[in-house]
Structure formats: C-alpha cells, structure tokens
Amino acid sequence: MNAKSFWPKLVPWRKDYRKADLPADALAAIIVTILLIPQSLAYAMLAGLPAQMGLYASILPLLAYAIFGSSRVLAVGPVAIISLLTASTISQYAGEQAIAAALLLAFLSGAVLLTMGLLRLGWLASLLSQPVMSGFITGSALLIAISQLKHFLAIPVSGHNLPEMFSTFLQASDQFNGVALLVGLLSLGLLLLCRRYFSTLLKHFGLSTDTANLLGKAGPILAVALAILGVQLFKLDQAGLSIVGQIPAGLPTLQLPETNWPLIQELLPAAIMISLIGFVESVSVAQSLAAKRRQRIEANQELMGLGAANIAAACSTGYPVTGGFARSVVSYEAGAVSPMAGVFTAFGIAITTLFLTPIFFFLPHATLAATIIVAVSTLIEWRSIIDTWRFSRIDFAALLCTLLFVLLQGVEAGIMAGVGISLALHLWKTSRPHIAEVGLVPGTQHFRNKDRHKVICSGAVLSARVDESLYFANIRYLEDALYGEAISREGIEHVVLMCSAINSIDYSALEGLESLNERLHHAGIQFHLSEVKGPVMDQLKQSNFLSDISGKVFLSQYQAFNQLCNELDATLTPRI
Structure with a gap:
C-alpha cells in the first residue's frame, strides 16, 4: 500500500484536506498555543504535578487525537476538571511516586476509552444526565477556585473538599504572605480586564472585530509576562513569593509506564470515572462546534481518539487529557479547518519545551492560580441551575445534591452520588406513571x-x-x-x-x-x-x-x- 492510499484510510480527514487550508490551521495553532502554554502550566500545578508535565501532555496527545479523533476543531490537552480528578486520585503519593501514578492513571484511562470504543459503548456516557453534569461541573469549578486561594495567601491548604480545606486553612493561617495576595489579585484583575476590555481596546487601534476578539484571548500571556517582569524587577521571590522555578528543557522521554499491579487496582476505579467524565465533556464540546459547520461527530470514534491521546500522554510523561472547552472554541473562532491545527499546536508546544522554559523561571504560582480561577469561572453554570429549577424539581434535586456532595465530600463522591440520585429519582418518577x-x-x-x-x-x-x-x-x-x-x-x-x-x-x-x-x-x-x-x-x-x-x-x-x-x-x- 503506497502513502497516497494509506494516509486517507488512517486519517479520514486527510482525503479532502487542501493545501489552501494550511494557513488557516497554522494561524489557529498559533493562537491556541499562546492560550495553551499558561493553561498547561497552571493545570499541571492544579493536578499536583511538575509544571513541565502540563506541557508534555499537550504534545503527543494532540498528534494521537489528530489521527484517531473525529472532530476537526477539538483541541485536546489538560483541562481543569480532569486535573482536579487527577490531583484527588494521586494525592496520597508524593514525588516520583506521584508522577508514576499520574502516568499509569493516563494509561488506564486511555485503555478504558479504547476498550469502550472497540465495544462501541459510547452510549454509556448517557448515564451522566445533564443536571448531574451541571452540578458536578459547577461544584468542581467552585472547588477548584477555592483551592487556588492557597496560592493567593501562600498558605499550604490541603484537602479534597471544603471542610478539609477550611480545617487546614485555620491550622496554617499564620503563614499568610501579603506579597502573594497582592500578586494574585493584580493578576486576577488584569485577566478580568483583558477578558472584558482588551478586544475593545484592540478595535480602537484599527484591528478588525474578528482579529481583536482572537487576540483578546491572549490575556493570560500578558498577565504571565507582566508577573514575570514584576518578580524580576522587584525581587519578589526574595519576599517569600512562591515561583515556578526551574522547568527542565527538552522533549519528554518516551516510555511505557511501569507496570504495578497493586497500583493498577487502586487507580482503575478513578481511571474509569475520569474516562467517562472526560468523554462526556469532550463530546459535548465537539458536537456543539461541529453543528455550527454542519459536520458530524462519531461518538465511538471519539472514544478511540481520546483513548489514543491518553495512551500518548502516558508514554510521554503526561497525565490524563481530554477535549478542552476554551481552547476548542478559540481554535474554532480562529478558523481551524482540520486536526492539522492540533498538529501545528503540538509543534508549537514542543518548541516551547525545547527553548522557552527558562522564561518561566520567575512565574509566580499566584499568577497561575489566577489563570485557573478565571478559566473555571466560565464553567459555573448559574443559568443552567436556574433553568433546571424552573423546568423540573426532580432534576434540580439531582443537580443540587451532586453539587453539594462535590463541595462537602469531594469530586468522586459527588459524581457517584449524582448518578445514584438520578437513577433513584428516575425509578421513583416512573414507578408512579401517569x-x-x-x-x-x-x-x-x-x-x-x-x-x-x-x-x-x-x-x-x-x-x-x-x-x-x-x-x-x-x-x-x-x-x-x-x-x-x-x-x-x-x-x-x-x-x-x-x-x-x-x-x-x-x-x-x-x-x-x-x-x-x-x-x-x-x-x-x-x-x-x-x-x-x-x-x-x-x-x-x-x-x-x-x-x-x-x-x-x-x-x-x-x-x-x-x-x-x-x-x-x-x-x-x-x-x-
């Protein structure tokens, strides 16, 4: 089989790809890369892993998804919810053991997704109803935002739910650092201002509306650059401000995760949960964007694409990934035509890991925390909560219970409670038919x-x-x-x-x-x-x-x- 007949079969979108589409995909890749660099660093921090692992998880997974996925604009990589679930799963480990657990978790998640794809089990995602997902995502977003206050206050807060966080906060409140709070608040304010006014400002300089809106997404890069400059000029790291420090330069090492059967047994339940939640989040984003271009998403093919992406992450020192909402929307609005934009993005992140990591040495953790807070703020679905209350009290009960369980018991308990409550309410409702x-x-x-x-x-x-x-x-x-x-x-x-x-x-x-x-x-x-x-x-x-x-x-x-x-x-x- 020659190359001309092999590639269209392996990569379905390749058969109708045109050279004229390359500039659009390249431009979209530049925009997404700019967004992805600070996000990758921030989400790795959220997952409790070294910063470089966020970058590593944004290289090979993008290439793997480009081959096996069905969406033309979905941007795969670390996301907030999956990072939180990863942090919750590997929190009992430290150092190299935590990294090994994260790699194995990504590999197990990929294996679960590939198995589901081969067995055509995409319908299993329907077990997570929309109210349960809304409650889970909203609760997780609030939990993520609150957990980042430890970087604003320089207090080593730990725990997987609000009671645990509040308890550890009280115990270590004497370690408060005003410099960290100032940097965090300034970064947060700048990010919010950029989100609201940066595009409008760029329009005043003569840029078109589309170009201004796209460049307006670069607010995190501006915040990161100013924060790094501020730390260097005022030597804030000597005032107790926590910074990222040395990020190893170079591409990730390619190797399979170490087989550890006791650890596999411990991680498998979490891997299944991460697979389902990541699949639901990814497919919902991919379907909404595909509908705007009258394209189709194959759910079972998405399982294969996401499974391959997670296997690739595990083999390249990454951690579990899925399709991200923010970067996928940016990719779509930037004019991405095909997964080739993801391929270009992977090369952009690779260049960053090779040559640009020293730039981030003085990056404050408080700025990354602000980036996370602003990113997850878009996930809080207040409108969905209100609409659910108006439409169905039963669905609202499932949503509220899921949200409260996430906040008070943690993300795993929240999603399990949400599924259980949904099934119980369904049985109750259908047990008394009209x-x-x-x-x-x-x-x-x-x-x-x-x-x-x-x-x-x-x-x-x-x-x-x-x-x-x-x-x-x-x-x-x-x-x-x-x-x-x-x-x-x-x-x-x-x-x-x-x-x-x-x-x-x-x-x-x-x-x-x-x-x-x-x-x-x-x-x-x-x-x-x-x-x-x-x-x-x-x-x-x-x-x-x-x-x-x-x-x-x-x-x-x-x-x-x-x-x-x-x-x-x-x-x-x-x-x-």
Whole structure:
C-alpha cells in the first residue's frame, strides 16, 4: 500500500484536506498555543504535578487525537476538571511516586476509552444526565477556585473538599504572605480586564472585530509576562513569593509506564470515572462546534481518539487529557479547518519545551492560580441551575445534591452520588406513571383525557391510558390503580388498557398484567388491550397471556370502545 492510499484510510480527514487550508490551521495553532502554554502550566500545578508535565501532555496527545479523533476543531490537552480528578486520585503519593501514578492513571484511562470504543459503548456516557453534569461541573469549578486561594495567601491548604480545606486553612493561617495576595489579585484583575476590555481596546487601534476578539484571548500571556517582569524587577521571590522555578528543557522521554499491579487496582476505579467524565465533556464540546459547520461527530470514534491521546500522554510523561472547552472554541473562532491545527499546536508546544522554559523561571504560582480561577469561572453554570429549577424539581434535586456532595465530600463522591440520585429519582418518577381515563372526542376517532377535554365516556366501559413503559417498578401501581377504579364503580363490565404509550414490558410487568386480568375476571369484569405496539405484541406472543386474557386485543381504542358499547347497548355520557 503506497502513502497516497494509506494516509486517507488512517486519517479520514486527510482525503479532502487542501493545501489552501494550511494557513488557516497554522494561524489557529498559533493562537491556541499562546492560550495553551499558561493553561498547561497552571493545570499541571492544579493536578499536583511538575509544571513541565502540563506541557508534555499537550504534545503527543494532540498528534494521537489528530489521527484517531473525529472532530476537526477539538483541541485536546489538560483541562481543569480532569486535573482536579487527577490531583484527588494521586494525592496520597508524593514525588516520583506521584508522577508514576499520574502516568499509569493516563494509561488506564486511555485503555478504558479504547476498550469502550472497540465495544462501541459510547452510549454509556448517557448515564451522566445533564443536571448531574451541571452540578458536578459547577461544584468542581467552585472547588477548584477555592483551592487556588492557597496560592493567593501562600498558605499550604490541603484537602479534597471544603471542610478539609477550611480545617487546614485555620491550622496554617499564620503563614499568610501579603506579597502573594497582592500578586494574585493584580493578576486576577488584569485577566478580568483583558477578558472584558482588551478586544475593545484592540478595535480602537484599527484591528478588525474578528482579529481583536482572537487576540483578546491572549490575556493570560500578558498577565504571565507582566508577573514575570514584576518578580524580576522587584525581587519578589526574595519576599517569600512562591515561583515556578526551574522547568527542565527538552522533549519528554518516551516510555511505557511501569507496570504495578497493586497500583493498577487502586487507580482503575478513578481511571474509569475520569474516562467517562472526560468523554462526556469532550463530546459535548465537539458536537456543539461541529453543528455550527454542519459536520458530524462519531461518538465511538471519539472514544478511540481520546483513548489514543491518553495512551500518548502516558508514554510521554503526561497525565490524563481530554477535549478542552476554551481552547476548542478559540481554535474554532480562529478558523481551524482540520486536526492539522492540533498538529501545528503540538509543534508549537514542543518548541516551547525545547527553548522557552527558562522564561518561566520567575512565574509566580499566584499568577497561575489566577489563570485557573478565571478559566473555571466560565464553567459555573448559574443559568443552567436556574433553568433546571424552573423546568423540573426532580432534576434540580439531582443537580443540587451532586453539587453539594462535590463541595462537602469531594469530586468522586459527588459524581457517584449524582448518578445514584438520578437513577433513584428516575425509578421513583416512573414507578408512579401517569394514568388517564380517556374518552371519545365527539366527531372524531380520537381519545383524550376526560379531565382535560370534553369527551364521551361509557358507564360500562372503563378506558384507561398509561403513559409509561411497564416494568418491575411501576406494574403494581398500575395494577392497583386500574383494579381499584374498576371495582369502585357500579356497572363497569369492561376495562380497556390503551397501550399506545407502552414501548416495552419486562417479565415482572407481564406477571402484573396476568394478575390484573385474573383479579378483574374474578370480579366479573373483562380485561382488554388496544393499540399494542409491534415489539410489545411480539413479547406477549412469547407467553400465555394472549390465550389467558379474558377479553380481546383491539387494533385501536376507537374499535374497542365502539364494539363493546354496541354489544352492551351502553349509555354514553358526555363529560367535561
């Protein structure tokens, strides 16, 4: 196989890539590289790892994703949430052991993602509902922002939740450093001003709106440059200000993480959680950007791309990565056409690690902390919380519980609690399905809820519709509701269950229907079904239910109502 036929098959976007797209991808790469350098350093600090590991995690992972991923503009690398999860997972280790744990965590995350991709398990991400993700992301963003105050105050605060952080803060509050607070606040103020006014200022100098908006993203670089200059001019490091210090120059060493089976067993649960959360975050960003260009994202291919990126991170002294929101949006707005922009970005970061690391020697940790706070502030979804409260109290309960668990118990407990609460609330909600007595809309063959419409009902035929599939959690409620309503009315001879909203039944539901049929039969009432969907009918045919039912199975509710009323010559009563 020659190169011309090999590369399009290995890299799908390569087949329609044009040389004319190179300038756009190169420009986007320059902008993203400028954004990514301070972010990579800051997120490595957030993960509790040496600064250079943030840069290393932004080289080979980008190349791996460019080969195997499906998004054309997604920018892969360290992100805040995954860095926080990494820090929480490896916090019990120190020094070289922590680095080894981070490498192995990235490798396990990549292996989990690749396995999910090969098994086409992209649907597993749906287990994390949007309210749970909103609560998790908002809680994590608040936790990240609060955790960075230790760099503002120069107090060695530790812990994975608010109570632990507050406790250690009180114990070490005497170590407060005013210089660190001043540098942190100035950096934070500058970053916020750049975010709000820098683009407008650039427009006054004659730059186009698009160019000004793109260059406005370079605020972190400006803050970093001024902070480094300030430390050198005023020798703030001699006043107790914590700085990054020496960052080893050169490209990362390529090697597989050391196999440590006891450590693998300890890290695997966290790796699975990081994989799911990283996948959900990445796919949501990729899909929203792809939709703007009428492109498609293949969820299972994304699993392969992210898996390969994490394996690459593990083999190049990085740590777990995923698609980042901020840098992906910047890449999109900068005009990136293909993953080639990620390839160029990887080369830009590589050049930085080779030649530019001495520049960051005097970079204050307080400035990196300010960068993190400003970055995660966009993740706090206040609007989503308000909208969820208005739309569904049940979903809001899941969101709020997830958020509180993240803040009070930590990120792992938060996401596990959110998933558990969502499943529990779903079971509770579907265990009491909406059951409506329906009647015939005059002049039509349609049946509607008698409490909402003016319809015709029969004193001898009870027509009911259940708006839920039937399974073990709700069949007893349906059985008791229909039986209780039928025997409580005088003259009821038939019960017709309208099945238009039933998409499936399980074995427990089948037994419940058989029990309801038997109970009604003993009461002298015939039980009928109408509008049974094909898959449900196929299930019923695999049992004895159709031969044991006391009544019939009708094609439509109108047919059932009309035939039974004619047979009984039943009185029809309009109801409002």
